[in-house]
Amino acid sequence: SDTRRVENIVPVPVETEVTGAGYEITDETAIYVGDTSATGVGKYLADFLRTPTGYELPIVEQPPRGAAGGISLRLTGASDEVGEEGYRLQVNPSGVTIRANAPAGLFAGVQTLRQLLPPAVEADSARAADWTVPGVQIRDYPRFAHRGAHLDVARHFFEVDDVKQYIDYLAQYKANHLHLHLTDDQGWRIEIESWPKLTEIGGSTEVGGGEGGFYTQDEYREIVEYAQERFVTVVPEVDMPGHTNAALASYAELNCDGEREDLYTGTQVGFSSLCIDKEITYEFVDDVIREVAELTPGPYIHIGGDEAHVITDEEYNYFMERAIDIVRDHGKRPLGWHQILGPDPDADVIPQYWYPGNEAPEVAEAAQKGNEIIASPASHAYLDMKYHEDTELGLDWAGLTSVKEAYDWDPGTFIEGVDESSIMGPETALWSETLETLDDIEFMLFPRFPAIAELGWSPDTKTDDWESFRERLATQGPRWDIQDINYYESSQLPWA
Numbered sequence: 495s496d497t498r499r500v501e502n503i504v505p506v507p508v509e510t511e512v513t514g515a516g517y518e519i520t521d522e523t524a525i526y527v528g529d530t531s532a533t534g535v536g537k538y539l540a541d542f543l544r545t546p547t548g549y550e551l552p553i554v555e556q557p558p559r560g561a562a563g564g565i566s567l568r569l570t571g572a573s574d575e576v577g578e579e580g581y582r583l584q585v586n587p588s589g590v591t592i593r594a595n596a597p598a599g600l601f602a603g604v605q606t607l608r609q610l611l612p613p614a615v616e617a618d619s620a621r622a623a624d625w626t627v628p629g630v631q632i633r634d635y636p637r638f639a640h641r642g643a644h645l646d647v648a649r650h651f652f653e654v655d656d657v658k659q660y661i662d663y664l665a666q667y668k669a670n671h672l673h674l675h676l677t678d679d680q681g682w683r684i685e686i687e688s689w690p691k692l693t694e695i696g697g698s699t700e701v702g703g704g705e706g707g708f709y710t711q712d713e714y715r716e717i718v719e720y721a722q723e724r725f726v727t728v729v730p731e732v733d734m735p736g737h738t739n740a741a742l743a744s745y746a747e748l749n750c751d752g753e754r755e756d757l758y759t760g761t762q763v764g765f766s767s768l769c770i771d772k773e774i775t776y777e778f779v780d781d782v783i784r785e786v787a788e789l790t791p792g793p794y795i796h797i798g799g800d801e802a803h804v805i806t807d808e809e810y811n812y813f814m815e816r817a818i819d820i821v822r823d824h825g826k827r828p829l830g831w832h833q834i835l836g837p838d839p840d841a842d843v844i845p846q847y848w849y850p851g852n853e854a855p856e857v858a859e860a861a862q863k864g865n866e867i868i869a870s871p872a873s874h875a876y877l878d879m880k881y882h883e884d885t886e887l888g889l890d891w892a893g894l895t896s897v898k899e900a901y902d903w904d905p906g907t908f909i910e911g912v913d914e915s916s917i918m919g920p921e922t923a924l925w926s927e928t929l930e931t932l933d934d935i936e937f938m939l940f941p942r943f944p945a946i947a948e949l950g951w952s953p954d955t956k957t958d959d960w961e962s963f964r965e966r967l968a969t970q971g972p973r974w975d976i977q978d979i980n981y982y983e984s985s986q987l988p989w990a
């Protein structure tokens with residue numbers, strides 16, 4: 495077995511120790527799920543391993559016996575320090591044992607086991623390979639609770655299967671929140687039964703004038719369920735009061751002048767707003783939030799709040815206070831881009847910091863008051879930024895973001911005056927003005943997303959060394975080749 499794989503895990507675990515002889519997965523191997531709540535992870539692992547190995551890998555309730563050995567998923571024996579998402583992974587000749595305090599921890603351990611096996615494990619057909627897991631003891635748990643990735647499905651619409659693939663990429667690198675940017679000037683992508691024209695009209699196009707599209711409520715439920723099976727929480731965003739041209743083009747009554755806007759297929763920002771003075775606006779917001787909340791098992795709803803350039807601060811604050819209350823009325827916790835802090839909101843509101851710089855007095859002030867913050871600085875975490883000036887895809891308003899720039903920052907200390915204890919974690923943003931296909935998404939996501947996923951998971955004592963990280967990250971390349979991921983072969987990495 496290749497013990498080098500133990501040194502190249504991304505995100506790097508808290509503690510790894512090579513212990514000697516490993517365990518070979520064979521056609522005798524069984525997967526033991528001692529506790530029924532481990533069965534879901536057992537099925538995920540079995541589905542994952544059966545394809546490349548061609549082995550039956552039965553899921554059994556009883557511990558594997560003797561030499562046949564096996565892979566045990568146990569919800570006992572993990573210490574409290576690994577929390578709900580951490581795990582202990584032990585490998586010796588009699589088998590693999592993953593211990594955790596909750597299924598999410600078992601799932602994280604399975605992602606590590608995946609990287610302890612050769613890249614052939616990523617194949618979508620049976621391969622002859624040495625399915626030996628090196629002998630290790632690993633103790634691991636996440637630094638931040640919120641390890642997110644945002645996807646803009648409004649500027650360009652992406653089908654359910656593309657979103658599922660995106661969720662698989664998040665899970666592969668232990669991220670646990672998917673922020674879906676569902677509405678914007680160019681498109682409304684989530685069916686709202688009480689306002690059907692939002693998708694009939696607002697979902698009918700996209701940047702560049704293409705056919706757009708939208709998720710029916712059942713399709714959205716399918717995305718949420720797929721994410722839940724991978725311990726990913728979906729955070730839906732309905733951007734307001736700005737970035738609302740698609741809604742204003744769908745319903746005349748939402749406009750102050752009673753006239754529908756034209757559909758918009760460009761890429762400007764800041765020109766639209768709901769009509770702050772009309773009561774119907776707040777009925778609209780209530781209906782939308784109610785329906786989205788009913789579809790969302792997660793605790794959060796993101797209400798945007800960015801770039802409301804055509805209304806006054808007073809109008810913005812008035813609107814935001816009412817919108818925040820509506821989110822709470824429907825049992826959810828409000829998130830917003832950090833401008834949401836304008837109207838001096840309560841401590842339960844979560845600002846998502848997005849400016850390129852690290853000076854943010856209103857964010858530092860909120861942190862002092864107890865608000866928790868998601869770190870998405872556009873200078874490091876906006877994966878729609880070009881890698882370099884010749885990158886075809888992407889934008890450059892926040893500068894160019896090489897793989898090194900994506901990695902070389904600390905989400906815990908980046909924002910001036912904000913203590914790590916106020917940071918929920920990093921979240922990457924992927925805006926789709928220039929992205930139309932899954933290939934385009936993959937090109938911007940890889941290799942930079944795994945870099946930020948490591949910042950979200952691994953201890954800060956192990957994520958401050960770009961030189962060692964670039965070596966580890968490069969060893970992921972053969973996996974991405976087999977996964978047929980359209981990644982950018984950055985010259986900053988020592989590819990094999």
Ligand SMILES: CC1=[NH+][C@H]2[C@@H](O1)O[C@H](CO)[C@@H](O)[C@@H]2O
Nearest residue numbers: 763800831848876878889925
């Ligand atoms: C929060 C935020 N609002 C703007 C800004 O980020 O830049 C994005 C492009 O990078 C753009 O798509 C988005 O509408």
